Amino acid sequence: MSSVIQVLIALLMKTTVHGFGPIRTGIAWRKFEYRNLAKLSLNDEFHEKIRMSNETYEEVRNKVDRWSADYEVANDFTDWIRAIQKASIVELCAEDPWTDNEDLIQVRRMRAQDLESQADLPESKHEYEDTLDVIKLPLPIPKAKLSEGPQFLFVRPDEYALFKCFTKHDWCILTGNPGISKSWFQWKFILFCYRLDLFDQFSPVIEEILVEGLKPEPFIPQLIVRTEAGSKSLFFFVGRKEDNVLFVKHDTDMLDRITNQNTTILWEPVSSTTPVYYAGIEARIIATVSPNEARIHEFQKRAKLFFLPCPGELQIRLMGQVFRRYATQMINCPSDAEIHERVINLGPFVRTALCWDSSELNRFIYNRGIEIDGLVKDTIKLRSRIQVMELTTGKCLSHRSAIIVIHRNSTAPFLGYADEDYDFSCDEYY
Numbered sequence: 001m002s003s004v005i006q007v008l009i010a011l012l013m014k015t016t017v018h019g020f021g022p023i024r025t026g027i028a029w030r031k032f033e034y035r036n037l038a039k040l041s042l043n044d045e046f047h048e049k050i051r052m053s054n055e056t057y058e059e060v061r062n063k064v065d066r067w068s069a070d071y072e073v074a075n076d077f078t079d080w081i082r083a084i085q086k087a088s089i090v091e092l093c094a095e096d097p098w099t100d101n102e103d104l105i106q107v108r109r110m111r112a113q114d115l116e117s118q119a120d121l122p123e124s125k126h127e128y129e130d131t132l133d134v135i136k137l138p139l140p141i142p143k144a145k146l147s148e149g150p151q152f153l154f155v156r157p158d159e160y161a162l163f164k165c166f167t168k169h170d171w172c173i174l175t176g177n178p179g180i181s182k183s184w185f186q187w188k189f190i191l192f193c194y195r196l197d198l199f200d201q202f203s204p205v206i207e208e209i210l211v212e213g214l215k216p217e218p219f220i221p222q223l224i225v226r227t228e229a230g231s232k233s234l235f236f237f238v239g240r241k242e243d244n245v246l247f248v249k250h251d252t253d254m255l256d257r258i259t260n261q262n263t264t265i266l267w268e269p270v271s272s273t274t275p276v277y278y279a280g281i282e283a284r285i286i287a288t289v290s291p292n293e294a295r296i297h298e299f300q301k302r303a304k305l306f307f308l309p310c311p312g313e314l315q316i317r318l319m320g321q322v323f324r325r326y327a328t329q330m331i332n333c334p335s336d337a338e339i340h341e342r343v344i345n346l347g348p349f350v351r352t353a354l355c356w357d358s359s360e361l362n363r364f365i366y367n368r369g370i371e372i373d374g375l376v377k378d379t380i381k382l383r384s385r386i387q388v389m390e391l392t393t394g395k396c397l398s399h400r401s402a403i404i405v406i407h408r409n410s411t412a413p414f415l416g417y418a419d420e421d422y423d424f425s426c427d428e429y430y
Contacts, residue, residue: 052222052239052262060223063258064235068250076142077234077245083138084194085241089201098136098326105195106136107202110318117321117336129156129312133202134322141187149327153188154181154319158309158406158417160203163192165414166286167218168209169304171278173296174288176308177399177425179351182288185308186226186266189286193220193238193264207410219284221264229272230255256280269295278302291404307420309406310348313340320354332357347403347425368400401425 052060064071083102092098092108099106108114110132133155140150166172166189176182192199222239230252237243239262250258255277259265263283267276276287276299285303289296296303311319317339324333334342334354342353342361352364403425409416 050220050222050239052237056222056262057237057240057243060235060237060258060260064246064248067254067257068248071246071248073244074142074234074247075244077236077247080137080139080142081194081236081245082242084191087138089195089198091202102138104136105138105198107198108134109202110134112314115314115317115321115336117317119337121337121340129158129315131204132156132311132315132318134318135191135198137191149323149330152322152326153184153191154315154322155188155202156311156315157204159185159188160199161205161408161415162306162308162417163189163199164203164205164209164218165306165417167220168211168216168414170284171299171303172284172286173300173303173305174286174308175291175305175404177310177347177349177403178290179349179399180308180310181350182290182308183268186268186286186288189264189266190224190226190236193224194236196220205415207415209415210411210413212413219264221284222262223259224264224266225255225259225283226266226268227255228268228270229274230267230277231272231274252277253279256282259283269293275299276303290399304414304418305420306414306417307404307406308417310403311350313343313348316343316348316350316353319350323354330355343426345426347399349399349425364400371398371400399425 084105087103087105089105089107092106094108094114096108098108111130135153135155137151137153162174162185174182174185220238222237224236224238225233226236227233231249233248233250235246235248237245248258252274255265256279259281261282265281265283265285267285267287269276269287269289273295275295275297276285278285278299285299287296287299287303317336320334320336320339323330324335327333339353346352346361346364352361356364401424402422405421405423407416407419407421412419
């Protein structure tokens with residue numbers, strides 16, 4: 001092994017997370033057996049606490065009418081939300097088939113034994129979670145950017161924990177490696193806010209979230225504004241039972257005028273370079289971005305960083321199994337064995353393991369080779385861990401070579417999701 005690789009390992013190799021349980025992760029996760037939840041209804045007492053009054057609703061509508069450039073009822077999202085509000089929840093066991101039913105939210109907790117392919121594949125180092133909740137929504141998410149199964153949400157134990165963390169802090173940034181479905185977390189956040197009964201029944205997180213300073217009460221918004229770079233927004237009235245979702249076009253600096261302290265803004269940067277806008281905003285903000293981006297530089301000084309770990313190989317393989325069967329628009333979905341090879345050789349990324357074609361994969365490998373070649377020629381860069389995961393400038397490790405690792409810990413603030421470590425992204429460097 002070369003001295004350069006030895007230095008890399010010394011810099012990056014901390015205690016990686018292998019397995020998901022009370023001993024291996026430092027968090028006690030709730031276990032439960034199959035239950036029929038078809039009769040479960042919303043917690044009316046809690047819903048009353050977040051209920052938006054008619055006066056507040058009219059106030060928001062008047063602000064939208066006054067300060068927006070244009071707005072209209074988003075009929076597709078209105079239908080989607082109403083179906084979610086009215087649906088019964090059913091937990092499927094391994095033998096139960098998925099059904100096309102607009103009256104049901106179907107949930108299946110999948111494990112290794114649920115893989116259709118039981119091939120004896122070599123174990124990769126990315127096995128740090130052993131379950132995946134697959135949720136089939138009553139209707140597909142409208143206009144979802146990825147066409148691969150827009151009616152399904154894949155929820156990892158980490159995401160239940162992060163949702164709970166976000167109810168305890170006002171301004172947050174959710175970051176992590178590119179291609180691990182950070183943006184899709186926003187749809188899960190919306191689902192959980194509307195259906196807290198689903199979250200309460202399926203979340204394995206039993207730990208109290210430790211925070212610095214005063215102990216805040218969990219916050220569930222009356223209004224969620226999911227905005228694309230602060231100019232195109234969807235208004236979800238969580239605190240109302242039968243009101244329409246609005247699609248609103250507005251200037252970025254109008255966000256403070258059309259939101260209030262009972263709002264959560266979900267900031268999706270899309271391809272824009274617009275920085276996260278926060279001046280004068282009383283609402284809570286959750287921005288989902290990749291690490292070290294200029295558009296969060298100023299906001300990061302005032303917000304708290306949270307890190308979404310990469311999924312485990314098992315979870316990616318389970319996603320692939322669902323895609324192969326239900327993502328009818330997906331061309332040449334990789335086989336189970338191919339997904340395993342991609343995780344081993346490229347890293348535990350949903351995008352590279354499930355969605356990319358051969359030309360995209362080859363370009364990824366080529367650019368990673370250039371990155372490593374440039375790095376080993378300049379060993380001074382290896383002396384500072386700050387270089388790891390910074391934007392690639394020619395001579396530092398990017399997501400092609402390194403992944404963010406979280407050491408989950410029930411005694412740490414926010415269960416450890418506000419502290420990151422690094423590891424190699426693939427087995428090539430071992």
